[in-house]
Amino acid sequence: MEYLLEAEHITAGYIEDVDVLQEVSVRVIQGSITGMIGLNGAGKSTFVKTVFGFLKPKKGRILLEKDDITGIEPHILIRKGLWYLPQESSLFPHLTIEDNLLIPTRVIGLSSYEIRDRLEHVYTRFPELKANRKRHAGDLSGGQQKILEFAKVLMVKPRLLFIDEPTVGISPKIAAEIYTMIQQFLGEGTSVFLIDHNLRKLVDLTDYVYVMSLGRIVAEGPSSQFQDSLKEQVQRWLGL
Amino acid sequence: MMEILVTGAIMGTFYAMLALGLSLIFGILKVVNFAHGEFFMIGAYTYAILTRTFGVTSFLAVLPAALMGIAAGLIVERLLMRPLYQRYMEWATLRDEYAVIVTFGLSLFLINLANQVFGPYQISGAGLVPLRERMQVGGVTLSTHRVLASILGASILLAAYLLIKYTYWGKAVQAVAQNRFGAAIAGIDSTRVSLIVFGISGGLAAVAGALLSPIFPAEPFAGAFPAVKSFVVVVLGGMGSLPGSIIGAYLLGILEQVGAVYVSYTYRDTFAFLVLILTLLLRPQGILGERVREV
Numbered sequence: 001m002e003y004l005l006e007a008e009h010i011t012a013g014y015i016e017d018v019d020v021l022q023e024v025s026v027r028v029i030q031g032s033i034t035g036m037i038g039l040n041g042a043g044k045s046t047f048v049k050t051v052f053g054f055l056k057p058k059k060g061r062i063l064l065e066k067d068d069i070t071g072i073e074p075h076i077l078i079r080k081g082l083w084y085l086p087q088e089s090s091l092f093p094h095l096t097i098e099d100n101l102l103i104p105t106r107v108i109g110l111s112s113y114e115i116r117d118r119l120e121h122v123y124t125r126f127p128e129l130k131a132n133r134k135r136h137a138g139d140l141s142g143g144q145q146k147i148l149e150f151a152k153v154l155m156v157k158p159r160l161l162f163i164d165e166p167t168v169g170i171s172p173k174i175a176a177e178i179y180t181m182i183q184q185f186l187g188e189g190t191s192v193f194l195i196d197h198n199l200r201k202l203v204d205l206t207d208y209v210y211v212m213s214l215g216r217i218v219a220e221g222p223s224s225q226f227q228d229s230l231k232e233q234v235q236r237w238l239g240l
Numbered sequence: 241m242m243e244i245l246v247t248g249a250i251m252g253t254f255y256a257m258l259a260l261g262l263s264l265i266f267g268i269l270k271v272v273n274f275a276h277g278e279f280f281m282i283g284a285y286t287y288a289i290l291t292r293t294f295g296v297t298s299f300l301a302v303l304p305a306a307l308m309g310i311a312a313g314l315i316v317e318r319l320l321m322r323p324l325y326q327r328y329m330e331w332a333t334l335r336d337e338y339a340v341i342v343t344f345g346l347s348l349f350l351i352n353l354a355n356q357v358f359g360p361y362q363i364s365g366a367g368l369v370p371l372r373e374r375m376q377v378g379g380v381t382l383s384t385h386r387v388l389a390s391i392l393g394a395s396i397l398l399a400a401y402l403l404i405k406y407t408y409w410g411k412a413v414q415a416v417a418q419n420r421f422g423a424a425i426a427g428i429d430s431t432r433v434s435l436i437v438f439g440i441s442g443g444l445a446a447v448a449g450a451l452l453s454p455i456f457p458a459e460p461f462a463g464a465f466p467a468v469k470s471f472v473v474v475v476l477g478g479m480g481s482l483p484g485s486i487i488g489a490y491l492l493g494i495l496e497q498v499g500a501v502y503v504s505y506t507y508r509d510t511f512a513f514l515v516l517i518l519t520l521l522l523r524p525q526g527i528l529g530e531r532v533r534e535v
């Protein structure tokens with residue numbers, strides 16, 4: 001099996017003596033969707049921030065196809081084909097929608113032809129972004145902003161995409177659109193690591209699931225294993 | 241009335257050159273640079289010494305003054321500001337006192353350094369044209385130097401503004417100010433952005449210092465008053481808003497002139513404080529304050 005990403009025994013935290021993550025090992029298989037669930041405050045977002053270089057792990061290492069990327073700064077990582085849709089907004093509210101789409105393409109080494117091509121593609125797919133392209137991103141509704149964040153992924157076409165709680169506070173209609181997009185990313189060569197509160201949806205969408213509790217991986221396995229009696233299993237892992 | 245507007249706008253240009261830089265720095269680091277006036281002082285000394293001691297042609301002396309300001313900005317960023325944001329996550333728990341102490345200390349250091357090196361004497365720069373020359377603008381008789389200096393200053397200001405508004409690196413500066421976290425994800429190197437901002441800020445302040453040095457001579461404390469005024473402008477315009485600080489600068493320039501003519505010339509420098517107090521009381525977010533983080 002080809003592992004795109006391997007995080008081995010990651011111990012990390014925000015301040016000196018508090019390790020939010022303890023010995024976390026996670027692997028993402030090329031061409032798959034890997035999921036992570038856990039209660040609020042378990043450390044899921046912290047894990048992604050650590051992989052993405054916002055936090056330096058105290059212990060452990062992170063490999064991207066055998067290439068050690070531990071501690072590499074986020075702005076460098078996107079050149080290696082990683083992308084991150086955080087729980088909080090990553091948009092620039094007072095720049096135009098078009099600038100928000102174009103800025104990330106600058107550093108990943110695309111020709112201006114490719115950039116124009118991808119922009120055309122995004123605008124065809126999301127006519128409402130095209131219609132508003134000269135307006136500020138902050139003027140869009142919450143749901144539209146989320147769509148814009150996902151449209152940015154189509155501009156960069158990463159090899160591995162981390163998505164943190166994409167549907168929190170989003171209408172069911174846009175949530176459905178987002179889940180469809182996640183599946184389409186896979187078809188376009190983007191492997192996905194997804195954190196989501198919607199357990200049923202997560203298990204349906206993913207190939208493999210990690211369960212995190214209090215900064216540790218407490219269970220993992222192929223999603224099919226969790227299809228039945230999902231609720232009971234999850235409650236048991238999380239000690240509810 | 242026309243006289244008040246024109247004279248006010250001329251001063252406003254120089255306030256804007258200082259305030260734009262201050263606002264840029266505040267935008268990306270959320271830090272008030274208390275040493276901003278010393279960038280102004282460095283420009284004033286460079287220009288005054290080059291034109292007076294070495295007889296360099298006035299127009300040519302503006303460039304080295306700008307370069308000295310840019311260099312000062314880059315050095316300050318590299319040595320003193322970088323620890324502020326070195327590791328991203330520490331940013332969230334950043335202690336503002338650090339920046340206050342560091343920039344305040346730097347300000348005192350530079351003032352004392354100037355005092356040691358050049359002594360407490362005033363050195364006034366040569367005018368762009370001989371200072372006696374006068375010209376007519378809109379029926380008002382003005383010093384030709386002032387008019388030329390403000391046109392040159394306004395052109396540089398405009399260039400800096402367009403650079404920030406329309407180029408990739410300018411947009412990167414805005415992006416870091418609006419969402420530092422998102423900027424890192426989008427591949428923007430905030431270290432470089434910070435250097436760019438300090439370079440531009442230092443350069444603008446130094447050019448303002450140079451062009452004003454025939455009127456307000458270079459001396460160790462030359463930057464103190466301009467810095468205070470630019471703090472007022474930034475509060476008036478709305479912290480971190482670039483259009484706000486430019487509008488605020490011209491407004492303050494004109495208000496001061498109104499005060500000087502109709503109230504008291506002697507107290508003209510105190511109107512800035514009055515404006516500051518009134519802004520804080522009536523509209524603490526400033527003119528364009530709702531969009532605090534817009535650059």
Ligand SMILES: Nc1ncnc2c1ncn2[C@@H]1O[C@H](COP(=O)(O)OP(=O)(O)O)[C@@H](O)[C@H]1O
Pocket residue numbers: 014015020038039040041042043044045046047332
């Ligand atoms: N910026 C931060 N500084 C300090 N502690 C933090 C920060 N962000 C999160 N934490 C703490 O880290 C722990 C894990 O948080 P997080 O990774 O956001 O959990 P999850 O995403 O699983 O809900 C929580 O206890 C939280 O309080």
Ligand SMILES: [Mg+2]
Pocket residue numbers: 044045046087164165
């Ligand atoms: Mg989270």
